Structure formats: C-alpha cells, structure tokens
Amino acid sequence: MTKTFELETLKMRLGDAEFQLLDLHQRIQRALRSLILDGALDPGLKLPATRVLAKSLGVARDTVENAYVQLHRDGFISRREGSGSYVSENVGTELRGAARRRMKQQDTRRSETAPAGPGLSRRGQMIFDSGGISDTQVIKAFATGLPETRTFPTDVWERLQRQAMKDYRASVLLHGDPQGAEPLRKAIATYLNLERGAKCSPDQVLVLSSTRQALFLCAQLLADAGKPILLENPGYYGARKAFETAETKVVPIDVDDQGIRTDLLQADRSGANCLYVTPSHQYPTGATLPLERRLELINWAAEHGKWIIEDDYDSEFHYDGLPTACVQGLDKYQRTIYLGTFSKTLYPGLRMGYMVLPYELVKPFSCARSIMDGHTPQILQLTLARFMEDGHYNSHVRAMRKLYAGRRSIMLDSIAKHLDGIAVALRPQGGLQIPCLLADGWSEEQTIRQAASAGVQLPGLSRLYAGEEKKQGWLLGYSSLTAYEIEAAMLRLANALNKK
Structure with missing residues (x-):
C-alpha cells in the first residue's frame, strides 16, 4: 500500500486530457479526487x-489552497488544524466496501451458466435487443430517405430565423405549448387542406419531433401491451419497431401492386383496433392505394370502430400525374390519424413532424407529448411557420419534385x-427510393456485403417483411445523389457484384 504521497503520480494525472480545459485549481482538485477514487491514495494518507x-x-499557494478547500467540502479529505490535510477515512471505507461488493458480484456471475444482463426491465431489454434504428448521417449511395440538402436555401432560412427571434424576443426562450406554436399549426393546416385535400383545423394539429415520435405515441395511447395492431406487409421498419417495443402484437396485412389488401382487412379477426398504412406511396413497394380501396378502408374503420394511422411521409413527391387526396380528407367519420414530416421535404436535421388528430384524441396525445419531451423548440417552429407563410416551402417542394423526377429516371x-x-x-409513381428484386440464385446478404466493399450501401428488402415469406432485394435511394454520383455508384456496384 502507498505510504507516502508521490508527486509524480499527481503530475501524470494532471496531464490527462479531461482536465485540460479546467482552471488550474480545478485541475489539481479533480486530479487529486480521481487518485483518491482510484485507490492510488490510501485512506489516512497525509x-x-x-x-x-x-x-x-x-x-x-492560493491555487492549491482552493483545491484543498473544495476537496474538504466534498468530503474527500479531512483537515486538522496544526497537523495538516489527510485523505478521508470515510471515503476509503466506502471504496473498500464497494470494491468487495463488485468482486462478490463478479464471482456470482462467473458461477452462473448464463451471463447476467445489464439490469434492464423486460421492455428495456426488448428495446436494446431490437438494435434500434440506424439513420444515415452522411450522403451515401444508395441510402434511403435522404432528401437533397446541398441546395437547401439556408440564407432564406437564416433570415427568417433572425426575424422570428427579433419579433418574439425572449418569449422563444421559454417553454412552448406541447401541442405546438399556433402560427405553425395554422400554416400546416392551410397547407394540408390546399395541397393534400385534408379537412382539418389548426386545433387538430400536434407538432412533434418526428414521425417516429408520432408512432410511439400511437403505440402508447391506442394499443395495450399484448394486444394486436395491424401493419402493412412489407412495411416501414420504424413503425414495426415502435409497436413491438410497446409490447403490442404486430399482425401483418399483405399488400399487392395497389397497396394494402382491403379484403384481408375485412377478413381479419385478430381484434386489433389500429391499422398503420402508407396509402399515398406504400413503403417499400411504391404502390398508390386507389380511391376505391381508400373508401373501403374508411368504411371498415367506421363500421368496426378502428383507428387508421395514415403515414403520408413523402406524398409531396409524386411525379406521374397529380397525387391522390389523403385518406384523412375523405374520412367523414373522423377515424383517421394523419402523420406528416418535414424531414423529407426540408432536411432531416430539422427534426420536426406533425400529426392531425380527430378532435377526441387531441388532448390525450398533447398530454402524453408533454410527458415525453415537453415541446418542439419554439424558434424552429416560428421560423418554419414563416417559411411556409411566405411561400418558400411550396417553392422548395416544387423545385425538389422536378429534381427528384429527373434523378428517378437516371x-x-x-x-x-x-x-x-x-x-x-x-x-414508383413518386417517392425517394426504388424497390428492386433479386433473381433466383442471388443472395441479398451476399450482395450487401459485396456492395459495402465498394463503398455502396444496399438497404435490404427482406427485413421489411413480417412472417416466413420474405422477398430478396434492395431499396435503392436516389434523391440525395446527383446524376454523376448515381452513375458512378452504379458502376462500382456492378463491378463489385461481378466479382466472384
């Protein structure tokens, strides 16, 4: 055991990177504290x-005195008048006890046949085991769901943000309404009613951080643990994960080249009270649900008291003719919950989406949202509201629609x-990605590995299927890539796949 204070040990600890940004007395205090906690300085050492x-x-000398004073206040050292300063005996006792407890726990774990988990709840373990969702943080071929961000009008956005800050001043620094800032809710309602054929008022709009947050709220408020919920098959991976981690039972409903099969909905006897659907642009097939099936879907929900969760995630990007009106606007029975996002139309880093709720669900969802994270940053909401009110949003969407249509053809x-x-x-009639199927004899897993070796990302199709039957293929995103980048990446992919 250490019997004397070793100056070199302290000097080495003072050189640690974690202390370099601190004031000098804080560096000495933190270094001594870490040596005590690590057991490098024995209890009672002078x-x-x-x-x-x-x-x-x-x-x-004042620098060292200030460090000692703080250590004494925190209980790491004791100071005796006329005698000096000593490492606290109490800290040493606690450290030795904690060390014994850790050793005992380690011995217990070694004796068990199965390793102990990290102490999570059952739901926590389920969430951890799911592996989460990995978002692409750089532009890369052929990642999905990434819009073109390099041409975003940041100068306009910055100007509007300065204006909002000037006009609203300190109020934007306070807590906001969990339902969302009123100017933005008005702008969203106006846009949806004019452009998507919706029928909603600002009072029905709930501003959120993302579609995933909306799905999480739906899972928490509309489906009990162990109860069934209906999802398209194949379907959006994030939706399935949101419902699975809420411990609901996901019941797949197959889709065909026209979208979800409403005949299977009519035949369903699972007892589910919710259906998640992407009617404007089915994910991942790209199918558009025809009007006849939309009306069948609405009548099914009304007759059986079901909720339709309509994810309209990239309906703005429809290239062949005009997009079909959203289900929410056709639903006179108020059984549809409409989900939208600005991550696809503007940029993912904005982290803003929204829901349009039937009136009876507005207060419950707003209450749940207030518990989850309070509200969306006010300055971003007010900036976006002005971006929409001044016509910049519609202009940007039109420009991107033309750009993406050309990139789809390429x-x-x-x-x-x-x-x-x-x-x-x-x-696909629209969207930001193209589904591709592999011929017999091809392996999705193998092609993904081959592509990765060439710096190309191939999002697999099979993981989007529930049940035993899974189609092998890819979902190739193109919206964030220039014509040159698409062609160059496709050549690298072709060369990688031809190497046996």
Whole structure:
C-alpha cells in the first residue's frame, strides 16, 4: 500500500486530457479526487502542505489552497488544524466496501451458466435487443430517405430565423405549448387542406419531433401491451419497431401492386383496433392505394370502430400525374390519424413532424407529448411557420419534385444498363427510393456485403417483411445523389457484384 504521497503520480494525472480545459485549481482538485477514487491514495494518507505542493507544481499557494478547500467540502479529505490535510477515512471505507461488493458480484456471475444482463426491465431489454434504428448521417449511395440538402436555401432560412427571434424576443426562450406554436399549426393546416385535400383545423394539429415520435405515441395511447395492431406487409421498419417495443402484437396485412389488401382487412379477426398504412406511396413497394380501396378502408374503420394511422411521409413527391387526396380528407367519420414530416421535404436535421388528430384524441396525445419531451423548440417552429407563410416551402417542394423526377429516371436507366439479374419491382409513381428484386440464385446478404466493399450501401428488402415469406432485394435511394454520383455508384456496384 502507498505510504507516502508521490508527486509524480499527481503530475501524470494532471496531464490527462479531461482536465485540460479546467482552471488550474480545478485541475489539481479533480486530479487529486480521481487518485483518491482510484485507490492510488490510501485512506489516512497525509497530503503535502499547500506551500510545499504549490512550490513543487510551480503554482501559487492560493491555487492549491482552493483545491484543498473544495476537496474538504466534498468530503474527500479531512483537515486538522496544526497537523495538516489527510485523505478521508470515510471515503476509503466506502471504496473498500464497494470494491468487495463488485468482486462478490463478479464471482456470482462467473458461477452462473448464463451471463447476467445489464439490469434492464423486460421492455428495456426488448428495446436494446431490437438494435434500434440506424439513420444515415452522411450522403451515401444508395441510402434511403435522404432528401437533397446541398441546395437547401439556408440564407432564406437564416433570415427568417433572425426575424422570428427579433419579433418574439425572449418569449422563444421559454417553454412552448406541447401541442405546438399556433402560427405553425395554422400554416400546416392551410397547407394540408390546399395541397393534400385534408379537412382539418389548426386545433387538430400536434407538432412533434418526428414521425417516429408520432408512432410511439400511437403505440402508447391506442394499443395495450399484448394486444394486436395491424401493419402493412412489407412495411416501414420504424413503425414495426415502435409497436413491438410497446409490447403490442404486430399482425401483418399483405399488400399487392395497389397497396394494402382491403379484403384481408375485412377478413381479419385478430381484434386489433389500429391499422398503420402508407396509402399515398406504400413503403417499400411504391404502390398508390386507389380511391376505391381508400373508401373501403374508411368504411371498415367506421363500421368496426378502428383507428387508421395514415403515414403520408413523402406524398409531396409524386411525379406521374397529380397525387391522390389523403385518406384523412375523405374520412367523414373522423377515424383517421394523419402523420406528416418535414424531414423529407426540408432536411432531416430539422427534426420536426406533425400529426392531425380527430378532435377526441387531441388532448390525450398533447398530454402524453408533454410527458415525453415537453415541446418542439419554439424558434424552429416560428421560423418554419414563416417559411411556409411566405411561400418558400411550396417553392422548395416544387423545385425538389422536378429534381427528384429527373434523378428517378437516371436511376432507372442506370439499373437497366448496369445490373443484370435485377428487376425493378414496381416503377414508383413518386417517392425517394426504388424497390428492386433479386433473381433466383442471388443472395441479398451476399450482395450487401459485396456492395459495402465498394463503398455502396444496399438497404435490404427482406427485413421489411413480417412472417416466413420474405422477398430478396434492395431499396435503392436516389434523391440525395446527383446524376454523376448515381452513375458512378452504379458502376462500382456492378463491378463489385461481378466479382466472384
């Protein structure tokens, strides 16, 4: 055991990177504290006098005195008048006891056949085991769901943000309404009623951080643990994870080339009271639900008292003709919960989405949201409201729609030119990605590995299927890539796949 104070040990600890940004007395105090906690300084060890230590370290005596004072206040050292400063015996006792407890726990774990978990709840373990969802944080071929961000009008956005800050001043620094800032709710309602054929008022809009937060709220408020909920098959991975981690039972409903099969809904006897659906642009097939099925869906929900969760995630980007009106606008029975996001139309880092709720659900969802994270940052909401009110949002969407339509054509041509044995599952009428199916004998897992070696990301299709039958393929995103980047990445992919 250490019997004397070793100055070199302290000097080495003072050199640690974690202490470099602190004031000098804080560095000495933190370094001594860490040595005590690590057991490098024994309980009862006498510390050098402040004058002696200051001289050894080349600092003022007051600097060391301030460090000792803080250590004494925190209980790490004791100071005896006329005797000096000592490492606290109490800290040493606690450290030795904690060390014994850790050793005992380690011995117990070694004796068990199965390793102990991290002490999570059952739901916590389920969430951890799911692996979460990995978002692409850089522009990369062929990642999905990434809009074009390099041409976003940041100068306009910054100007509007300065205006909002000037006009609202300190009020934007306070807590906001959990339901969302009124100017933004008005702008969203106006946009949806004019552009998406919705029928909603600002009072029905709930501003959130993302579609995933909306799905999490739906899972918590509309479905009990162990109860069924209906999802499209194949379908959005994030939706399935949100409901699974809420411990609901996901019941898949198959889709065809026209979207979800309403005949299977009519035949369902699971007892589920919710259906998650992407009617405007089915994820991942790209199918658009025809009007007849939309009306069947609405009548099914009304007759059986079900909730329709309509995810309209990229309906703005429809390239072949006009987009079909959203289900919410057709639903006179108020059984539809509408989900939208600005991550696809503007940029993912904005972290803002919204829900349009039937009147009876507005207060329950707002209450739940207030518990979850309070509110969305007010300055971003007010900036976005002005961006929409001044016409910049519609202008940006129109420009991106034209840009993405051209990139879709380039992507389809490039697939046909370079990839033998790959079939486009369905020429999508819109969206930001293209589903591709592999020919017999191809392995999705193997092609993903081959592509990764060439710096190309291939999001697999099979993970989007529930049940035993899973189609092998990819979902290729193109919206964030220029024509040159699409062609260059496709050539790298083709070369990688041809290497046996």
